[in-house]
Amino acid sequence: MKKIIASGKTIEDAVRQGLTELQVSAERVNVTVLEKPSRGLFGLIGGRAAKVELVLIPEAAQQPAVSVSAVSAASAPKADAPAPAVKDAKDGKDAILETERFIIEVARTMGLDITIARHDSRDGLVLALSGGGDLGMLIGRRGQTLDALQYLVNIVANRYSNSHLRIVLDAEDFRDRRRKTLEDLSDRLAGHVIRTRKEVVLEPMAPHERKIIHSQLQNHAKVKTFSKGDEPNRRVVITLK
Template identity: 55%
Template sequence: MKKLQSSGKTVEEAVRNGLVQLGVAEDRVKIAVLEQPSKGLFGLIGAKDARVELELLPDGVEEASAFLQEVAAAMGLSVTVEREEDVDGIRLNVQGADLGLLIGRRGQTLDSLQYLVNIVANRHSDRHLRIVLDAEQFRERRRQTLEALADRMASKVVRSGKEIVLEPMTSQERKIIHSRLQGNPNVKTFSQGDEPNRRIVIAAK
């Protein structure tokens, strides 16, 4: 845990000086006042500045990013991790060469890493974090693939009148299929089975 001592004419100034050195906001540190300021004799002789100690609190997302880089290094990959906020929560975008190994077949490795990253992040956070892990824009490409699949299967159900059961998918992928077809007046969707073999069924209305 990183700690830093700083001083100033007042406790508030000492804290500000320390925050500047650490480059973080006040909510990222634990503050301990080591010494109150004193004016000294006649306000001049023996005057002392305030002295504080700032302890940098762990950041769940930073811990998750570090964990991810360690895992990638163990796989022989050199990656950088970019953080961004979106409607789904916090997105960590992994960049580097040969990320196919990190993504895995149909994103299975990426999904497993996302699960672990969320565990690490929430272990080091006092609020619940939801992290989406992505690499080489796989999530967007997978979404487009699933939406195209949903459209094709819906058309097939309408033509044949028979329901279609899709392959097992994660809850995140099932949500994409449901969302894509919820406005379709000719078909309905529902899930059946237990994880990890839960599947979507597309049926005629």
Template identity: 45%
Template structure:
């Protein structure tokens, strides 16, 4: 039940009845007054109660999850979406067969799905919501792969004493590279180019 109509001697009484029926707090609902209370003749006969319509506000996270489920089904892939919370962000972990279709080349499809899901989640949200999409621990595996790549190319830069350019990456992947090499002595990193072709350069100090 997401919407109820309730009546009472006063608007406040009607609202309270509706909240009890919905088992909700006032900040979780939208309230519309259908009829104001009217006193009867001499305050005794023909009076009318207040009538309100109270509806639960949509859960932005659930809306985003439902949107993602429908989108993935239209892509012809069947998955389970496992939701969990990590610090201030919500993680939707996709589990099932043919996960590679949802990850795409270097995670590009997963990133695109994540962008759309965040748009939906923040469409009606009062505060900013952050949702991260993962697919059977792809994000962590990709992070480890990038860290290994960074170390390997840093060694190459030291050996050749020449700058090494990486392929274009998303901002969050560039951050992984910068972080992985920030404490390696004699190595510096910086980014060049314009999005979406921005890339990292590893150079010797």
């Protein structure tokens, strides 16, 4: 009984490669998935290709099987398109699982052992990180590392999902603490602008942090805010109305 092992970026690619090598149609083989594909760190390092085994069905055995297996064949996935594996890879739940695996892998490369808790928020699905070790390594100065990782996490999640997913990454309640810090800063700077009658230009901030400043002062009686500059150096300006 002839059989070969083929690989490819996806299971479908691997099956097509095997069919080409055997020079037969999908109905002439039995397919076993040996390894599902996986992405490496940051989608670049340590990725694994899909691997399948194709066993050629002898022609003599194929003829009587047509009528006997007609019902099961109609409900079974085709050998050249293993639907369950592909569907799973694009399922929202599996997209979150793949995203969490990615985060854990990144943390391990940094020597951190973390756990992840999920909860919904108005900004999206929050993945909250906790665990032993210095999670400050994942947060970085003023959350810059956490923001960069969140950007990568959203790329990973949406690679595995048919519908758009919005992931918010948090660690040790940093997001809430940072929001409170920015809100307090906004109020202090608004007072400074009123006293000195001079506008204040803040340091460059990420869009979601600028939004916190704007929201905090949008109903202020004496000052207003606007943003100026281009990313990544766009800044909030606080000035008198």
